Amino acid sequence: MAEFPEKELMNSGHNACPGCGAAHAMRYMLKALGKNTTVNIPACCWAVIPGVYPSRNLEVPLLYTAFETTGASSSGIRAALKKRDDVDDAEVEVVGFAGDGGTADIGIQALSGAIERNTDTIQVMYDNEAYMNTGIQRSGVTPEGAWTTTTPVGSKGDWKKQPKKEMMEIVESHNVPYAATVNIAYPDSFVEKFKKAKEFSGPRFMHIYAPCPTGWRARPSDAVELGRLAHKSRFFPLFEIEHGKYNIYKEPKEDEVIPVKEYLKIQGRFRHLPEEMVEKIQKRVDTKWEQLKKKERFTQEELYE
Amino acid sequence: MIEVRFHGRGGQGSVVASELLARAAFEEGKDVQAFPMFGVERRGAPVTAFTRIDEKTVRDHSKIHEPDIVIILDTALLDAVDVTEGLKEDGDVIINTGKDPSEMKIDIEKDADVYTVDASDIAIEHGLGSEMAPIVNTAILGAVCKATGMVDIDTLSDVILKHAPAKNEANAKAAEQAHDEIKGPYPGKKLEGREGQLSSQQTDIPKSEDLLCRDPEDHTDLPRTPIADCDSEYLNKTGSWRTVRPIVNKDKCINCGICWKFCPDVAIFVEEEGAVVDFDFCKGCGICAEECPVDAIEMDKEEKYV
Numbered sequence A: 001m002a003e004f005p006e007k008e009l010m011n012s013g014h015n016a017c018p019g020c021g022a023a024h025a026m027r028y029m030l031k032a033l034g035k036n037t038t039v040n041i042p043a044c045c046w047a048v049i050p051g052v053y054p055s056r057n058l059e060v061p062l063l064y065t066a067f068e069t070t071g072a073s074s075s076g077i078r079a080a081l082k083k084r085d086d087v088d089d090a091e092v093e094v095v096g097f098a099g100d101g102g103t104a105d106i107g108i109q110a111l112s113g114a115i116e117r118n119t120d121t122i123q124v125m126y127d128n129e130a131y132m133n134t135g136i137q138r139s140g141v142t143p144e145g146a147w148t149t150t151t152p153v154g155s156k157g158d159w160k161k162q163p164k165k166e167m168m169e170i171v172e173s174h175n176v177p178y179a180a181t182v183n184i185a186y187p188d189s190f191v192e193k194f195k196k197a198k199e200f201s202g203p204r205f206m207h208i209y210a211p212c213p214t215g216w217r218a219r220p221s222d223a224v225e226l227g228r229l230a231h232k233s234r235f236f237p238l239f240e241i242e243h244g245k246y247n248i249y250k251e252p253k254e255d256e257v258i259p260v261k262e263y264l265k266i267q268g269r270f271r272h273l274p275e276e277m278v279e280k281i282q283k284r285v286d287t288k289w290e291q292l293k294k295k296e297r298f299t300q301e302e303l304y305e
Numbered sequence B: 001m002i003e004v005r006f007h008g009r010g011g012q013g014s015v016v017a018s019e020l021l022a023r024a025a026f027e028e029g030k031d032v033q034a035f036p037m038f039g040v041e042r043r044g045a046p047v048t049a050f051t052r053i054d055e056k057t058v059r060d061h062s063k064i065h066e067p068d069i070v071i072i073l074d075t076a077l078l079d080a081v082d083v084t085e086g087l088k089e090d091g092d093v094i095i096n097t098g099k100d101p102s103e104m105k106i107d108i109e110k111d112a113d114v115y116t117v118d119a120s121d122i123a124i125e126h127g128l129g130s131e132m133a134p135i136v137n138t139a140i141l142g143a144v145c146k147a148t149g150m151v152d153i154d155t156l157s158d159v160i161l162k163h164a165p166a167k168n169e170a171n172a173k174a175a176e177q178a179h180d181e182i183k184g185p186y187p188g189k190k191l192e193g194r195e196g197q198l199s200s201q202q203t204d205i206p207k208s209e210d211l212l213c214r215d216p217e218d219h220t221d222l223p224r225t226p227i228a229d230c231d232s233e234y235l236n237k238t239g240s241w242r243t244v245r246p247i248v249n250k251d252k253c254i255n256c257g258i259c260w261k262f263c264p265d266v267a268i269f270v271e272e273e274g275a276v277v278d279f280d281f282c283k284g285c286g287i288c289a290e291e292c293p294v295d296a297i298e299m300d301k302e303e304k305y306v
Ligand SMILES: Cc1ncc(C[n+]2csc(CCOP(=O)(O)OP(=O)(O)O)c2C)c(N)n1
Pocket: A043, A044, A045, A046, A066, A067, A068, A098, A099, A100, A101, A102, A103, A128, A130, A131, A132, A133, A134, A139
C-alpha cells in the first residue's frame, strides 16, 4: 500500500462546518496528487470553504467558475496550459472539483462534454448527497428516503422518492480510461486510488463519498463513522472501472456486512422512515450489490481483454 | 430608536431571537427591523444578528454600528469577537452566564451596564437543546425584556407561543423564568429605563471610510493572481467556533497518528509526548475523540477554558 503523504496542501483556517467530510476529501486528494495540480471549483460548499479574499487555504492554484461549467472550465485550463511555453503541461493535473449538484445535475452536460472530448483531466464529484451550500436542497444524487428542505417530511410533503442517480454508470458509458469511488473513512485507499488515477491520462472520474453532518442531521463527530457504515452496509460500494473492467476493492467480508438500518439510524434525515421503507432501501442496496458483482464478473471475462 | 446586536453561534438561534424581539415590539405598535449579518453560516461559527425598534418608521437600512444593547448568547465568544465594538456610552450588555455581572471582565464605557442570566441552565431545565448545546435564544429574550423595558414580558411570551419554531410552551416558560432571574445592572448608574428612547433621532448613515475594515496598504504584499499563496492560517482563526474542546490524556496516547489523519481541520499533531491540539483552528468536531483507538481524547465544554 502506498505511503500516506505527510505534506499538507490544504491548510487550517477554512470555513467548512465542524466535522465536514468535504474537507477530508480535499485534504486527502491533494495529498495524493501533489502540488502540481490546479483545481477549478464551481458554486458549492467548497466555493466558501477556502475563505474570502485575501484568505485562502489551498496551496495550489484555484479557479472559481460558474455552477454549471466545471467540465468546460477544466477543458479550458488544459488548453491554456498546453499553449504556455513555461509549463510542461503533461506534469500538471487539472482537477474539476464539484459537489453532487454541480456534477450530476446542472453540470452534467459540461462533464459529459469534457470527458467525451477526451480532455486530460480528473473530474471529481464530492458527494454530500444534496445542495448543501444553499441549505440542503435535494439533488439527483440524494438517496431515496432522505429528508431535505425541498423534500420535506410531514404535512407539507414527503421525503425523496427517487433513487440515487448512478454517476459511475453514466461516466462509464463514456468509455473513460479510469473511474473510481472512494470514501473519506478510508484515507489510505482514498490516496491510493487518486495516485492510481494520476497514472492515467485522458478523462478520469472520481466519486468521493463525503458525509455532511450538517445536512444529514448527524453529530459532527460521526462523520468518519458514517462513511464506514455506508461502506460496511454496501450502501456505498467501493469499486473502480479501468477501461471498462470493474473491480470491487476493500470488499466487506460476508460476516462484516451490516444491515443498512445501522447506517440510516444515526442520521436525522432518515429518522421519519417507516420500517417498510427501510426494508425497501435494503432491497435496493442488495440488488445493486448483486448487479455490481455481476458486472465485475462479466467485465473481467476474456471478451474485455 | 433602540438598536440591538446579538452575538451567538450558528445553531444557537441568534437570528430567530432577533426576529422574535422585533415581532414582540411590533405587536406593541412599534416599527421594527430584524436582520442577520451574512457571513459564514456554519454550525459553531460566530453569527451576528440585529434588531431595530422605533416609534417612527425605521428608515435606516444599514448595519448597526453603534448598538444600544448587546446580547451575548455564549461567553466563549468574549475572547473571539469584539462584542462591545461601537456600544453606546450608556449601553447595556446582557450575557448568558452563571456568573455575577460584577465578575464579567468586559470593556465598556463608564455609563454602560452589565446584566447576566444563566440562560443555558434555564434552557436545559426546560428541555431546550442538549446539555452540551442548549438553545438559549428565548430565555435570554426574557431577560432582555426585564433589563430594558423595551417590550413587555407578556407580549414576548405570546409571540414565542405563536412564532417559535418548536417547543413553544417550554420556550415561553424559559423566557419568563429568565425574566425573573436576571442579575444586574452592574455598576447600575443609569436612572431611567429605555422607554423614552424609542422615539429618539435616528442614527446617521455611516460614511464609507468607516466601513473599511482594513487599511488598503495591508493588502499590497498579497498575490493578485489565482495562484494561491496560502494565508488562511493567519487570517481565519476558526478556533473561535468551538463549543467543546478535545483534551488529550498524554498517559494513554500511543502516538498512532489516527487523530491527525482524520482531523478535517488539520488541527491535531503527534509530538513525542503525545497528540497536541492547535486550538487556534480546532473547531471541536470531536472526530479525533471518536476515532482514537485507545480513548485518549475526551471532549470538554469550551466555557471552562475561556
Ligand atoms: C446557476 C446557478 N444557480 C444556482 C446557484 C446557487 N447555488 C450556489 S451553491 C449551490 C448548491 C451546490 O450544491 P452541490 O453542487 O451539491 O455542492 P454542495 O454545496 O453540496 O457542496 C447553488 C444552488 C448558483 N451559484 N448558480
